[in-house]
Amino acid sequence: MEEIIKNYQAYAEKQGFKLNPNGEAVKRLIKGLLENEKKYGAKYCPCRRVTGNPEQDKAKICPCQWHKQEIEKDGHCFCGLFYKS
């Protein structure tokens, strides 16, 4: 889990945003990503419905297709993993 958090943190910094300052929330989200990986084979966003069709679900793998727009618009991605710096 720590390794995954570090990777997402590094990604966020590189992109100019940050992880949710609430560490417990981050851990919960990472658990969700890992559950989805176990269940569906990839780290799909826990706030989006996974259809089971890999082609259709590709955009939902975290960081998802929409996260940058959501951070720009709302200050955080829909699921709350990434926040605006």
Next chain:
Amino acid sequence: MIEINLTDQNFEQFIQSAKNFILVDFWAEWCMPCFVLGPILEKVAEEYSGRITLIKVNLDVAPRISREYGIEQIPTVVLFKNGKPISKFVGVRPEPIIREFLNEMLKDNLQIKDS
């Protein structure tokens, strides 16, 4: 308030036989915003007790229903009347906005329980 959780097996029957407005909270265990919205919805639904019944649908136990109602992101909250969805919102909303949403939907004969 008694928590009602529905599944693919009992959702339609419950919704179709309901006499009240039904507010359906589509959620999942690892969805962080769902855990923020859940208590807010419960509090607001309590104020509308007798007019609205809040039910919860976990995407993992009701994948068919979630697909049929076009749930793509969670939390998604759908208001049903006479067995049909009449309005919805997606994501966390503060209490006043949810009250506004419900007041608008129920405005014909609104009767809020005294708190």
